[in-house]
Amino acid sequence: MPRYREIYESLRQKIVLGQWPPGHRLPSEHELARSFGCARMTIGKALGALADQRLVTRRRRAGTVVNAPRPQESVLEIHDIEAELLAAGVSYAYQSLERRVRRANAADAAALGVPPGTPVLALTGLHRAGGQPHALEERLINLQAVPEARAERFADISPGRWLLQRIPWTEAEHQIAALNADAAIARRLAIRRNTACLTIERNTWRDEQRITHVRVIYPCDQHRLVARFRYGAA
Amino acid sequence: MPRYREIYESLRQKIVLGQWPPGHRLPSEHELARSFGCARMTIGKALGALADQRLVTRRRRAGTVVNAPRPQESVLEIHDIEAELLAAGVSYAYQSLERRVRRANAADAAALGVPPGTPVLALTGLHRAGGQPHALEERLINLQAVPEARAERFADISPGRWLLQRIPWTEAEHQIAALNADAAIARRLAIRRNTACLTIERNTWRDEQRITHVRVIYPCDQHRLVARFRYGAA
DNA sequence: AATCATAATATGCCTAGACATATTCAGAAA
DNA sequence: TTTCTGAATATGTCTAGGCATATTATGATT
Incomplete structure (x- = not known):
């Protein structure tokens, strides 16, 4: 499994299991890169995938924030x-x-x-x-x-x-x-x-x-x- | 509009308008990078997005190939x-x-x-x-x-x-x-x-x-x- | 107290290069 | 002719940096 996917799964777990509730702000890309020991771009890819899945919302300067679960979309x-x-x-x-x-x-x-x-x-x-x-x-x-x-x-x-x-x-x-x-x-x-x-x-x-x-x-x-x-x- | 998105749209047009029919093989990332005048990673991002949309299939060495339209999926x-x-x-x-x-x-x-x-x-x-x-x-x-x-x-x-x-x-x-x-x-x-x-x-x-x-x-x-x-x- | 300009910050996008890996193709061996 | 082996190739992923831009926080001014 590629590194960015591992990171994606690791972050996803925290969100899905409620450890990071809706509204929680994730650490910045720089911090995550340091803690995961990889380049910022790899973190960016993982966070981008979370955003594609609508699990988080990303805004410049405001950071990456956990979304409320979608009502229903399938x-x-x-x-x-x-x-x-x-x-x-x-x-x-x-x-x-x-x-x-x-x-x-x-x-x-x-x-x-x-x-x-x-x-x-x-x-x-x-x-x-x-x-x-x-x-x-x-x-x-x-x-x-x-x-x-x-x-x-x-x-x-x-x-x-x-x-x-x-x-x-x-x-x-x-x-x-x-x-x-x-x-x-x-x-x-x-x-x-x-x-x-x-x-x-x-x-x-x-x-x-x-x-x-x-x-x-x-x-x-x-x-x-x-x-x-x-x-x-x- | 970011560069990778421009490239994505440009390639998408070719596919959607039938200029590149199903089965057609796209130029390699290297060639596209040369012709668009950008880094290979930028091309990779555009092609990755096309693959996410199921417009193309990408396989190592085999290259990137246009898909047949999906029957119906929504x-x-x-x-x-x-x-x-x-x-x-x-x-x-x-x-x-x-x-x-x-x-x-x-x-x-x-x-x-x-x-x-x-x-x-x-x-x-x-x-x-x-x-x-x-x-x-x-x-x-x-x-x-x-x-x-x-x-x-x-x-x-x-x-x-x-x-x-x-x-x-x-x-x-x-x-x-x-x-x-x-x-x-x-x-x-x-x-x-x-x-x-x-x-x-x-x-x-x-x-x-x-x-x-x-x-x-x-x-x-x-x-x-x-x-x-x-x-x-x- | 309210308003506004400015600086700090986090993401967004990009480059140029590198190694890894799956797959195909061509040529060698049976 | 068939089968196998190795080389070539296109993508997959990653690094380490860079500039751009949106937004927020801060401090100065009214």
């Missing part, structure tokens, strides 16, 4: 449906239900964040796992940003995959919510009306330009999201 | 209910519905991950916003890990807050799912039976020891989780 992984199912040994298929090129109506414009009238590709499709419906996907693609999508049929290739491999994106936003399945959703997912579903909406940007909007709907017993967080870990 | 912030509502200018209150000290039954043991028979504190409470029910909380606290909770009434202080301020935790896991409200949930949240609800389950550890398990249930129109992600950003 790394969420939203997996690729296809890859996930294949990894679990379940067969996967994407089935296109609807494909339409149109000028954005008011709803499209709001969802995708483009002016009404912009050409969009609207896709509805079903992700199947082991033959059974697994998730329903409703997607809008901004044809101004991705003109080559106009020529693609998306008959059995998931548009998510297709986009991911072609279009670099720079920003994404997810919204996670619950909804009661209406008649149309229930029919397509082969579930009873009013069944609770988990929805994930995702908006994707490439440098200010909106690429796609997608809403994926999972029946409540088919999917849960898992997020794991280690306080102050790498 | 930073999820699960906010403190109380702080969130207060920030929105809505009055907040916690109301205890049930408080019981018992030896863990099979369900408790499974949820909290402790052996059956372990003393636990089981709490049910309601978060109210503007007088109206906002979320239902079901919580188990491991009294072996947090003995001081036995003396606390939790009549109007949210146990989440109480714990957060007292007990340092080192690891947490969230599970997000949807469910149909059953009769008991519907009554307490003053919603109709079968209304879709978003649930967040959270398990918290302190160095291997389980501290608490909590399930928070939000009616579908009361809450959505938002996660935002900038590809390769700080």
